[in-house]
Amino acid sequence: MVYIALRSTSRGVVATELSDDGDLVLETVVAEADLAAWVAAREPERPRWVWGDTSRWYPQLLAAGVRVDRCVDLRLCHTILRNSAAAASSALATAARDSWDAPPPARAATTSDALFDLEGPADDADPIAEWRRQRDAVAGAADHGRLGLLLAAESVGALVAAEMRFAGLPWSVEEHDRVLTEILGPRIPGGRPARLDALADRLRELLDAPALNPDSQQDLLKALQNAGFRVESTSKWEIREIDHPAVEPLLEYKSLSRLLSANGWHWLEEWVRDGRFRPVYVPGGVVTGRWASDGGGALQLPKQVRSAVVPDPGWRFVVADASQLEPRVLAAMSGDRAMAKAGQASDMYQGMVDTGAVETREQAKYGMLGAIYGGTTGESGRMRPRIEKAFPAAMAFVEAAARAGEHGDVVSTWLGRSSPPGEGLGYDETASEVQKRRTQQRAAAWGRFTRNFVVQGTAAEWALCWMGSLRRRLWSLGGGSLVEKPHLVFFLHDELIVHTPAGLAEEVAAAMRESAAEAGRLLFGGVPVEFAVSVAIVDRYSDAK
Template sequence: MAPRYALAPDPHGPGGRLQPLADDGTPLGPPEHAALLGPAVAAVEAAERPRWVYAAADSAYAPLLPVRLARCHDLRLTEPLLLGHEGGWGEPRSLGAAWARLRGLPVPADLPEAAPDDDEQAGLFAPDRLQLPPGADPLEAVVAVHAEQLRRIAAIGDDAARARFRVLVAAESAGGLLAAEMARDGLPWRTDLHDLLLTELLGPRPQIPGAQPRRLAELADELQQALGGRPFNPDSHTQVLRAFADRGVQLSSTRSWELRGVGHPAADLLIRYKELSRLHAAHGWAWQAAWARGGRFRPEYVVGGVVSGRWASRGGGALQIPRILRRAVVADPGWSLVVADAAQLEPRVLAALSGDTGLARSAAEGDLYEALAATAFHGDRAKAKLGLLGAMYGQTGGDIGPLLATLRRRYPAAMGHVEAAARTGEDGGIVRSRLGRTCPPPSADWLDLTEAPETAGEAGGRSARARGRFTRNFVIQASAADWALALLAGLRRRLAVFGSGADRPHLVFFQHDEVLVHTPTDLADAVAAEIAAAADEARTLVFGDSPVRFPMSTAVVDCYADAK
């Protein structure tokens, strides 16, 4: 087992303190102060490769970069995982909150997540995000909270559940390391190509800040003329619906799927206007000025930012880069992008979770839906896909009923797994991912609606079924997030063998089931092989000896847009 070291940076300076810990988290010696924390940490890392224990990656690890740590225990990422297990889902998760619970003190609320600030002076006077009470010693708090977290982990369930939860904690903590590294390294981004794309789609960059691009103004005028010429704001939902109604077209929304069924020329204009307006607002010139600097897009990732364990991002829209803008993601000269994504991840997760031997055979290799179609749907891939997705997401309407009946006959263990999760949710219970991430409990309003006799009729039934659909999918989506975290942790470790300098392959992007590695071109094939190996390693870590495979579709390209 790797040795452990607690780490606490000085709040306003380059120094900090280190303290060796025993396996149970108790100190093995007094703290050591380092005037320069980075070199001191690098020396211990090189000599001992310990598991570092700290309050949070953004406050303890990000300032140390480019020093790279192999492993850590992130207290802020671990605390909500434990709280979920203990029935405290959603409680504050800062070091100060965990310290207060341990000491029986008033628990401080978590501070709002702040957007990145480039002003170094502002950083000096930023609020203490650790949320410790005045006079509390940060290192003492780190050591005490870590020891208590280890005790709480040791109290989880049986040996198998406890072992899986330890994998979850390690993988989630590794995600914190990686998120900090990707924010620092950045995704290669060609602003000249971005400018060209915006100009092609929107017209020349407006000279007046905040002005509407020419093409948007033209589309707004064309839309107005197509709806009779009366002025209205195309960005106003209410005014758009009224303008269509005035021409005899009744709409319940301005969603694209509804507009496509209208058959009025203004509908296509509105769809195009909305697409370009969204691009301009989310990834236009203002976005470029804020986020794409020095040839890199550097978003701030939020590990576990979604209740299922998926990542989110804080500003920059990192997880929603429009497909057309992928043309701006271009590898450096002499480098390549290795782009890999897991094929049909969630259906394969269902096969592995449920242990359904028939579905596992279909998920063994290649196109799962094709195999499913050949086995149960007379070769109709579309029906196979519709039926399985309906089972995972709780769809019951339309023509899906006979498809679900077929799935129940052919794959009873898989269907039983998701339907049991749905029943648990409908009854107000909680479900967990494969590694032990806990879903949110029902709200007080939900309980009032579904339990009070006078209101537990139709509205209560709808609410119960909605929660059942949520828990049905949670067990799959959260377990898929478990696998993705294990993939990231394993791939990060495997890429480290190629070196630690500026010319090393490194992860630059992650989105649910897709990873991008920026690598010297001569190492691209080796990197692709490591991705495949990391995927298989993640399968074993999360699902044990399951026969289900998680193949990665991999492409080596110069430009992200060429990967698909």
């Protein structure tokens, strides 16, 4: 394996070739303008490019038509190693915070909790020293295989994030406009679209509140209370319980108004250019390891507008969804044999019914959500004893994570990403009853967080491996540049979309399934849990499922 570290200096880009042992082999200075050609010339050896931040280096390479196979994203890997319990005694984890601990550049400007006044990784931060520090940290970890896999997966995720932004999600402005007009009524510049306006009028009438502005929570709350309802908020959950003719139009108004403000014509004009939606994806942007996004609400695209996601002529989408990913992950990591058996069905919830754990699919679903989120009310609370009885190992696993969190202990995902330590969860006997109760509530909330962290975070690791495996397979299909072959255009936690020439769709679909199986083997080896994916070949996103 060849590593090539890139570093920006006043002389130009210094590219340093390193051997697998970490020894310096060769140092070359390349003008920034010549970098893409230089990288392209070295890429056939499949080096692992070592750089401070993928979002600093890769977009310019992609723009020049250069796709790289592998990298080490030092900033993302540093964050994992800084916090991982598995590497807690390493030199990296025990060193003072420095520019490698800074938030990603795209978010640094808007993140108010940038506790440390850092801008980095500074462009001149030494990638070689950091790379060696990271290798030492991994080598010294008890389970260095898992941690190494996590860092590789995180880095390939960073490549995919840049590639997806480069390619963009194909978007039909015409279809989006059609949907908006159909749902909201014709656009009225500076005013509410026709249907929304009519609903507002109707609400004023039904609630006998001629001046009501339904967009104002205060206004609305008063109007509802004046109509004789003891509501404390204007949330749809509370309104849904009311028996009044205004409820239906009010809920519809809320839904429409939300569509208009979040994904209406204004969104379309701001975010869609040349038939592509290009959000900034932020790998590792969530504490659990999930991705976040910056701008455009990429990870919250409402179902209402998904018909506007349309492939280019002669191309199709292959949409894949990992069914019941989190329950499957829990079955694998807890080693719960009964749950693994249920997970051999393509519909795991139905599998739970068929193995006799619960009576209905709904019970299975809410029972599992309760186990993973720590829910105790409603159906998930009622199902808890049965889930506990049917899947004791799985339940004990999440319970242990919850207890750890309540005590302020750190928990870790399967591959070794650790939660932040809990703070302010203890009290002494001098505390007042009110203080004690508040602290207990905080501890319980933190326990729900750590309970969920281990499952959500491991699911995110599985998804990264799935994506990385798929990326490699896609590159071997067809010919031409990145966007001339089948390529990833969207990732949503447990869902992937590939934009592909129509003739390759079936091969892509097969690659989706094979990659899912490979991700399961990579993480869990021989544990007999199936990672089922549902795959659809469609001509618009909304036709999947």
